[in-house]
Amino acid sequence: MSLRFGTSGIPLSSRRPGTDHGIARARALGLDCLEMAWSNGVRMGPAMARRIAAAARTHRLQLTAHAPYYVNLCADGPVAARSRRRLIDTGRLAARCGARSFCFHAGFYPARGAAEAGRRVRRGLAEVSATLRGEGNDIDIRPELTGKASQVGSLDEILAWSAEVEGVRPCIDFSHQYARSQGAFNRYDDFTALLERVRSRLGRTALERLHVHISGIEFGPRGERRHLPLRRSKFRYRELLRALKDARVSGWVVCESPEMERDALRLQRAYRRLP
Secondary structure, eight states: OOEEEEEESSOTTOSSOSHHHHHHHHHHHTOOEEEEEOTTOOOOOHHHHHHHHHHHHHTTOEEEEEOOSOOOTTSOHHHHHHHHHHHHHHHHHHHHHTOSEEEEOOOBOOTTOHHHHHHHHHHHHHHHHHHHHHTTOOOEEEEBOOSBTTBSOOHHHHHHHHHHSTTBOOEEEHHHHHHHTTTOOOSHHHHHHHHHHHHHHHOHHHHTSEEEEEOEEEEETTEEEEEEOGGGSOOOHHHHHHHHHHTTOOEEEEEOOTTTHHHHHHHHHHHHTOO
């Protein structure tokens, strides 16, 4: 599988609403993947899921999905149960649409600390994976590298969960790592070292099927504040693309920039020009 570039959500230039039309527009632009951004909830009937899957096949465009933001696997009782259910629902629906991977934010650190957070997330992921795989659904379940120190999802955490729970793989948001580090993580050597950590912990196959997020980003003392267009950010995306190329990474690069397809195409063109 090659490295595919696309948008988080329906391209802004799509003339008609609906993910099936967004797929057609993304392909017309020359993009080759699209992330279904279900940030505010998963609301879709089986007929629409079939139309999306058919459109993706027709246009030879690969799909990923982003689960709702209302997930906190670190919470107590009913909140954690609802979070697990949302992830299971996302995995089921994403697979019906033909998606191969879905990502999510795992939650926030509880008062009991990071160790307890890690245990709770691991238990939640094990239940989600067991349910989906018990149904014959092998979609990738991907906790995302998060942009704030208060959020569960450091690089060490997502690699540990991926190593320990069947069906779980990391979603590497390089811009979030840049924000978490207060801008210190922003050079070719940094990007290469991160990719080597993924390979070392999870094996070469993890780099051959990697789910990546990139955008411009603004950060403050607590980390991520908001996404920005690439040109308005100091994030060195060209050096990241060089690192991805040199490491022979395959998979999906999802652009979360507010400029959506403009920046997704900017990333794609820059990558394809690399020798």
